[in-house]
Amino acid sequence: MSQQTQPSDAAIDNLAKAMETSKYNAGRLIMTESAYFSSEAQKDAYNKLGVEQFEILATLDDITSELCQSLDGKVFPMSEYQAGVTAPPFHPWCRTTTVPYFDDDFGERAAREPETEKTYYVSGNMKYPEWRENFVEKDLTQKHSGDIMLNRDINSTGSVNMTDTIKSQIQLPIEREHSGKGVPSAIIHSDTGLTNRQQTLLNQLPEYDSRVTVPKNSVSMRDLSALTAETGVEYAMFTKGQERLIIRGNEVSVNVSTEFAEKLSRDSYRWSGHTHPGIEMYSLQSSEGDMNILKLFNQKKSVIYNSTGNHLLFWKEE
Numbered sequence: 446m447s448q449q450t451q452p453s454d455a456a457i458d459n460l461a462k463a464m465e466t467s468k469y470n471a472g473r474l475i476m477t478e479s480a481y482f483s484s485e486a487q488k489d490a491y492n493k494l495g496v497e498q499f500e501i502l503a504t505l506d507d508i509t510s511e512l513c514q515s516l517d518g519k520v521f522p523m524s525e526y527q528a529g530v531t532a533p534p535f536h537p538w539c540r541t542t543t544v545p546y547f548d549d550d551f552g553e554r555a556a557r558e559p560e561t562e563k564t565y566y567v568s569g570n571m572k573y574p575e576w577r578e579n580f581v582e583k584d585l586t587q588k589h590s591g592d593i594m595l596n597r598d599i600n601s602t603g604s605v606n607m608t609d610t611i612k613s614q615i616q617l618p619i620e621r622e623h624s625g626k627g628v629p630s631a632i633i634h635s636d637t638g639l640t641n642r643q644q645t646l647l648n649q650l651p652e653y654d655s656r657v658t659v660p661k662n663s664v665s666m667r668d669l670s671a672l673t674a675e676t677g678v679e680y681a682m683f684t685k686g687q688e689r690l691i692i693r694g695n696e697v698s699v700n701v702s703t704e705f706a707e708k709l710s711r712d713s714y715r716w717s718g719h720t721h722p723g724i725e726m727y728s729l730q731s732s733e734g735d736m737n738i739l740k741l742f743n744q745k746k747s748v749i750y751n752s753t754g755n756h757l758l759f760w761k762e763e
């Protein structure tokens with residue numbers, strides 16, 4: 446909810462008269478109240494969309510309050526959403542907003558319908574071919590009629606080009622409700638940019654094969670999907686206890702050799718997932734290399750995210 450409706454001067458005048466208060470205070474009251482109602486509307490929208498957690502997104506500049514600076518990047522469950530307490534407005538003239546936050550623990554998978562991005566749930570053990578047959582192929586033949594093949598054209602620098610026609614066909618219901626910052630599909634389609642927390646992570650991964658270890662709760666696969674949307678390259682994530690190892694790759698791979706994967710596995714790391722640049726559903730398909738690396742870990746499955754936040758599990762061959 447980046448834009449609050451601006452109250453008219455007349456409304457402020459009337460309120461000031463009625464309350465015999467200064468115009469400044471009246472304006473402040475109306476703005477704070479409208480931010481409060483925006484925040485409540487945001488809460489309803491998140492609940493309707495099945496968002497389970499949200500992240501505080503402060504505008505970081507010279508005049509950001511210390512309170513909002515300290516809250517930036519904090520993640521709360523929707524059950525704790527309370528305007529003025531865990532959600533904006535935190536103070537008069539508050540410019541802080543929120544974005545949905547998606548965790549990526551395995552279990553029931555949320556999948557997304559390619560074009561409308563409506564979230565639907567598939568059972569946790571549904572495998573790619575089954576999912577594709579049930580959801581994607583029907584869509585491809587009935588509604589998308591081959592559009593999906595046209596959606597991406599990777600140029601030599603790995604960035605993504607799309608025609609305006611295709612852009613206009615993509616509906617972004619979540620993003621319409623707020624700035625879209627940090628949301629992979631909004632980054633890829635509207636260039637909304639990363640959240641401050643995601644940008645901090647990217648700063649630590651400046652080039653191919655950069656590696657960083659961060660606390661588990663500071664990054665999700667959804668964040669890596671946002672980084673892939675922003676940079677057009679792959680990222681891989683390995684988790685051990687409360688620690689995550691993130692490795693930056695290039696447009697087509699991440700540098701994880703057999704030896705290195707074996708070492709990670711011996712050290713009790715789990716391969717949480719990795720990303721593939723792309724916006725089509727087939728960008729979620731695991732490669733032969735992915736399957737070979739998965740064999741080396743003591744786990745049955747891992748996950749691939751693409752540039753739009755779509756994701757799919759892939760499984761060890763039995």
Ligand SMILES: [Zn+2]
Binds near residue numbers: 719720721732735749
């Ligand atoms: Zn892969």
